[in-house]
Amino acid sequence: MHAHADAAETAPNWPDDIFATLQRFDVRQVPYVPDAGHAKLINCVLASSTMRGIPLTTEEEGVALLAGAWAGGQRGVLLMQSSGVGNCINMLSLIPILRFPFLTLVTMRGEWGEFNPWQVPMGSTTQGVFELSGVQVLRASNAAEVPAVLQAAASQAYNALTPTAVLLSQRLIGAKVFTK
Amino acid sequence: MSKANLLDRRQVVSTLLAHRKDAVAIGGLGASTNDMCAAGDHARNFYLWGGMGGAAMIGLGLALAQPKLPVLVITGDGEMLMGMGSLATIGLQKPSNLSIAVLDNEAYGETGGQTSHTSTAADLVGVAKACGIKDSRAVTTMAEVEAFAKAVHDVSAGPRFANVKIDSAGLERILPTRDGTYILNRIRGDLGFQPI
Numbered sequence: 399m400h401a402h403a404d405a406a407e408t409a410p411n412w413p414d415d416i417f418a419t420l421q422r423f424d425v426r427q428v429p430y431v432p433d434a435g436h437a438k439l440i441n442c443v444l445a446s447s448t449m450r451g452i453p454l455t456t457e458e459e460g461v462a463l464l465a466g467a468w469a470g471g472q473r474g475v476l477l478m479q480s481s482g483v484g485n486c487i488n489m490l491s492l493i494p495i496l497r498f499p500f501l502t503l504v505t506m507r508g509e510w511g512e513f514n515p516w517q518v519p520m521g522s523t524t525q526g527v528f529e530l531s532g533v534q535v536l537r538a539s540n541a542a543e544v545p546a547v548l549q550a551a552a553s554q555a556y557n558a559l560t561p562t563a564v565l566l567s568q569r570l571i572g573a574k575v576f577t578k
Numbered sequence: 579m580s581k582a583n584l585l586d587r588r589q590v591v592s593t594l595l596a597h598r599k600d601a602v603a604i605g606g607l608g609a610s611t612n613d614m615c616a617a618g619d620h621a622r623n624f625y626l627w628g629g630m631g632g633a634a635m636i637g638l639g640l641a642l643a644q645p646k647l648p649v650l651v652i653t654g655d656g657e658m659l660m661g662m663g664s665l666a667t668i669g670l671q672k673p674s675n676l677s678i679a680v681l682d683n684e685a686y687g688e689t690g691g692q693t694s695h696t697s698t699a700a701d702l703v704g705v706a707k708a709c710g711i712k713d714s715r716a717v718t719t720m721a722e723v724e725a726f727a728k729a730v731h732d733v734s735a736g737p738r739f740a741n742v743k744i745d746s747a748g749l750e751r752i753l754p755t756r757d758g759t760y761i762l763n764r765i766r767g768d769l770g771f772q773p774i
Binding site: 426427450452453454455456458459460461462463464465466467468469470471472474488489491492495496497498557559 | 602604624627628629630631632633635636637638639640641642643644647661663664666667670671758759761762763765766769771774
């Protein structure tokens with residue numbers, strides 16, 4: 399029994415749902431730190447003619463980038479993994495101060511069948527870190543709820559300037575399995 | 579204790595912004611933001627009072643959103659060192675309208691003048707060049723500052739980077755507004771964007 403059996407062995411469609419929502423909201427800049435959970439979405443972004451995928455060296459760069467994008471009239475979304483949220487904390491202070499639309503999609507590690515103990519501390523505190531930083535948290539735990547969660551998140555982030563993180567749970571993505 | 583022959587930071591920033599036309603300027607956390615204000619408040623000045631290390635990335639986001647607009651980041655050596663990875667991100671994106679000028683006094687002037695890495699170890703021009711920013715200049719004269727200020731307006735030839743050696747004299751603080759929402763919305767308004 400592999401922990402990832404319900405995700406990795408069936409080509410997931412939920413990244414397509416996310417991409418469609420981002421297109422609908424006219425998202426243009428997509429900073430990301432490379433991540434297996436976001437791999438399909440990143441490929442969609444890089445193949446898109448309207449969105450620009452922007453690889454970062456660390457997640458906090460993406461927060462500052464989105465502030466600049468909004469100053470210049472564009473919306474963006476930051477793609478990262480739970481471990482990267484900790485890298486953002488000080489830069490998240492720009493969001494309430496500058497009041498720009500902030501949406502981030504976070505693939506979760508450190509939960510639901512995690513095999514690597516090093517992922518657990520940050521995975522366990524991701525939601526708390528966001529909430530302490532003034533970012534509202536929504537979660538998608540299965541593929542069926544992704545479209546509605548993304549619609550809600552994008553709507554409140556871009557229309558109501560409510561900083562929002564969507565946690566894409568490890569149950570949705572599939573726990574990472576390394577074989578010897 | 580300023581060394582001889584180093585440039586005056588206010589004169590450098592005044593020169594960079596003297597003929598700014600439609601350029602947007604982003605100041606880093608610390609004295610560079612004060613220098614920008616000292617050169618004259620402007621609707622297209624983006625003053626940072628926090629988010630240390632983020633100035634160059636704000637510049638990148640803005641430059642990509644407005645590719646025909648000159649975008650000039652003016653920051654300090656300490657702020658740039660904190661966001662050094664962003665030079666690699668910028669080198670990869672190659673925004674041709676983005677320019678970065680670092681005011682390098684080899685010290686953390688805001689916090690008591692502690693020596694920075696640029697004094698003996700880190701060569702920011704070398705870093706920028708090695709990150710793929712081909713036009714990376716070491717600037718030590720006002721003539722070179724003037725040439726860089728002119729180049730900022732060529733939005734087809736960047737990105738470009740200048741490390742300007744300035745003296746470490748502590749100057750009177752000229753403080754711009756601290757209201758971040760006002761600062762950002764003033765820029766958006768000047769660029770023609772309506773409030774949400």
